[in-house]
Amino acid sequence: MRLSYTFLQRAWGKPVLDRVGLIIQIFNAHAQTKEAKLQAELAALMCKRSRLVRVRGHDGRNTFGGFGGSGEIEVVSARGRASGGRGFISGAGETEIQLQRQRILERKQKLLAEIADVRRTRAMQRAARKRNEKLPxxxxxxxxxxxxxxxxxxxxxxxxxxxxxxxxxxxxxxxxxxxxxxxxxxxxxxxxxxxxxxxxxxxxxxxxxxxxxxxxxxxxxxxxxxxxxxxxxxxxxxxxxxxxxxxxxxxxxxxxxxxxxxxxVDLLEEKSEICDLEEEEEEEEEEEDIDATCDQHDDNQVINCNDSGDLEEEINHDHSDDEQESRLSFDECSNTVNGHFTGEDVTAIAADxxxxxxxxxxxxxxxxxxxxxxxxxxxxxxxxxxxxxxxxxxxxxxxxxxxxxxxxxxxxxxx
Ligand SMILES: Nc1nc2c(ncn2[C@@H]2O[C@H](COP(=O)(O)OP(=O)(O)OP(=O)(O)O)[C@@H](O)[C@H]2O)c(=O)[nH]1
Ligand SMILES: [Mg+2]
The missing domain is CATH 3.40.50.300 (P-loop containing nucleotide triphosphate hydrolases)
Structure with missing residues (x-):
């Protein structure tokens, strides 16, 4: 898996991210305030127990943490490099990994201090807000x-x-x-x-x-x-x-x-309308089928007029199949509408x-x-x-x- 990150990255010429890396990238791209940016950077740093996150900026230089809005994050395996794998850092070995981990740790502590600062300011603002609201x-x-x-x-x-x-x-x-x-x-x-x-x-x-x-x-x-x-x-x-x-x-x-x-819920209504239409069409088709089946039974009745018991059983059986079929299609439809519920009766579904x-x-x-x-x-x-x-x-x-x-x-x- 680790190899495939590197392989895919080289083959596509684009950064390949795992889930965590991707989430961090999105957070970073959407962060606007200083606090959010610091938090996004900290999140990246905290994902480095078994991996290293490195950022390649426009100038091609790599830095740890502090990735800018347009910088690229590369998530690679520390272990892969330590064992001589084809990582991003040439001539990598355990010492270099340790050095990088040390730098990450230092950066993390700096970030934590900055975040604590931001938090303190926010808490003071909150406290001030509460003090101003002292009247019952x-x-x-x-x-x-x-x-x-x-x-x-x-x-x-x-x-x-x-x-x-x-x-x-x-x-x-x-x-x-x-x-x-x-x-x-x-x-x-x-x-x-x-x-x-x-x-x-x-x-x-x-x-x-x-x-x-x-x-x-x-x-x-x-x-x-x-x-x-x-x-x-x-x-x-x-x-x-x-x-x-x-x-x-x-x-x-x-x-x-x-x-x-x-x-x-508007989406449910929309889907419900589509579903109703589909159901109506299905019902019409079923009615046509039933008519065709009845015609067939009528023919049977004429042919088997001496065996009416069997005929009746056969007809009932067909009808129960129809009922089951229509019930099934309704359930399927409900599921399509909202996964489990119709907008109408939440209470009943909740009970279910x-x-x-x-x-x-x-x-x-x-x-x-x-x-x-x-x-x-x-x-x-x-x-x-x-x-x-x-x-x-x-x-x-x-x-x-x-x-x-x-x-x-x-x-x-x-x-
Ligand atoms: N049809 C419909 N679309 C909605 C409704 N509420 C939100 N949306 C759409 O759903 C999408 C997501 O809406 P947001 O308000 O950004 O959702 P959010 O929960 O704040 O998302 P995050 O900030 O990413 O956590 C947008 O495209 C909205 O227009 C709704 O009641 N009906
Ligand atoms: Mg939102």
């Missing part, structure tokens, strides 16, 4: 919008806040979390935080490296999990997101209170899927289309209702108007 009822809660990449998070946040956020039909369109202010039906303001999309089997190194981004999720008062309801692998996507949330230690209580949004899905009856599920606007009002109302109880508790707190020492993490930051 004036707190601005944060709602983190999380979900699988390409589920429609940015489109949804844009639509709800009436502002522009970059969205695209590609992986990791968002790399820098963004906050947007939204007014809820009760009149209260919230900050919606559009976050980085997750993927299945998110490499551990990436989770660590993107921890600063995921802070938004941990700090949020409420989570909104956006799913692409038209995705054929909705279950898997859902599980992948839950896994990452658990991995970054989001409290179970917050996960229990999380709102689930099944977005892109046991505890895997939160049903509508739990009050935590909303179907939306960020494009057509369906379900958005309902979503805002749900956010409103989910935030109300905790705010009410704070309002009756005896200490709300008194001075309190800063929270531990804030004091750490101040030091």
């Amino acid at each position: 009822g004036q707190e601005i809660p944060t709602v983190a919008v999380v979900g699988y990449t390409n589920a429609g998070k940015s489109t949804l946040v844009s639509r709800l806040s009436n502002t522009y956020l970059y969205s695209d039909d590609r992986l990791f369109a968002t790399v820098d979390p963004k906050l947007r202010s939204v007014k809820l039906p009760s009149g209260r303001k919230v900050l919606l935080s559009d976050t980085v999309g997750f993927i299945s089997d998110l490499p551990v190194q990436l989770v660590e490296a993107f921890h600063a981004t995921l802070e938004e999720v941990i700090e949020a008062d409420l989570l909104v999990h956006v799913l692409d309801s038209s995705a054929p692998n909705l279950d898997e996507n859902r599980e992948s997101v839950m896994e990452v949330l658990r991995r970054i230690s989001v409290p179970e209580e917050k996960l229990q209170n999380m709102i689930e949004v099944w977005n892109k 899927n046991g505890s895997k899905f939160q049903s509508k009856s739990s009050g935590l599920l909303v179907e939306t289309s960020a494009v057509t606007g369906v379900g958005l009002q309902q979503l805002l109302e749900l956010i409103d209702s989910k935030l109300k109880p905790c705010r009410a508790v704070e309002r009756i707190s005896f200490f709300h108007s008194k001075w309190r020492p800063p929270r531990r993490e804030d004091s750490d930051i101040a030091v």
Whole structure:
């Protein structure tokens, strides 16, 4: 496999990346802020336990880390070179590998220090924001919008806040979390935080490296999990997101209170219409077939008029086949529509899927289309209702108007 990277790279004259390398490349290309760029670089460095990542710039020079937007990343095996393999570094041996590892380590420490700096600034800003919201009822809660990449998070946040956020039909369109202010039906303001999309089997190194981004999720008062309801692998996507949330230690209580949004329902409707048309055509074809079969049976009836019992059995058998066939085609059609569900009755499907899905009856599920606007009002109302109880508790707190020492993490930051 390692050999084939080199081989393919030479044969095609293009960089060949594995999954992790590719993700890092995409993150790097989409990173806009200093923080995101630092994190992308750190992610690359953290993937070097058994490999080395090297960047070839326009001038042909190779550098470690700090790859620019148009630089090329080359992921190669350290072991391959150490054993005299045809790597990128000529005359490579264990000493050179060690030297490079040392350089990587130094760079990593520098990056970590810079990221800690950025985090400190962010935490101080957050602390200042909270201090400014000291009057009861004036707190601005944060709602983190999380979900699988390409589920429609940015489109949804844009639509709800009436502002522009970059969205695209590609992986990791968002790399820098963004906050947007939204007014809820009760009149209260919230900050919606559009976050980085997750993927299945998110490499551990990436989770660590993107921890600063995921802070938004941990700090949020409420989570909104956006799913692409038209995705054929909705279950898997859902599980992948839950896994990452658990991995970054989001409290179970917050996960229990999380709102689930099944977005892109307009696509289901479109597909459902296509499916209905197909079904109608199939039914027409079946009717024609049945007519033809009946004609045949009529002929049989005439021929076998003395054996009516057998004939009846034969006819019933044919009809049950027809029923089964039409039921099968319906099921197939439903699967084509959304992998598992029809847009109509989520509750029934949720029941079918046991505890895997939160049903509508739990009050935590909303179907939306960020494009057509369906379900958005309902979503805002749900956010409103989910935030109300905790705010009410704070309002009756005896200490709300008194001075309190800063929270531990804030004091750490101040030091
Ligand atoms: N038909 C339809 N398309 C949608 C809907 N919501 C989002 N999209 C499209 O889905 C694609 C991805 O949308 P984004 O908002 O960028 O998705 P995201 O979850 O923010 O993606 P990442 O930032 O990569 O994690 C875009 O092409 C959107 O136009 C929807 O409700 N219906
Ligand atoms: Mg996005």
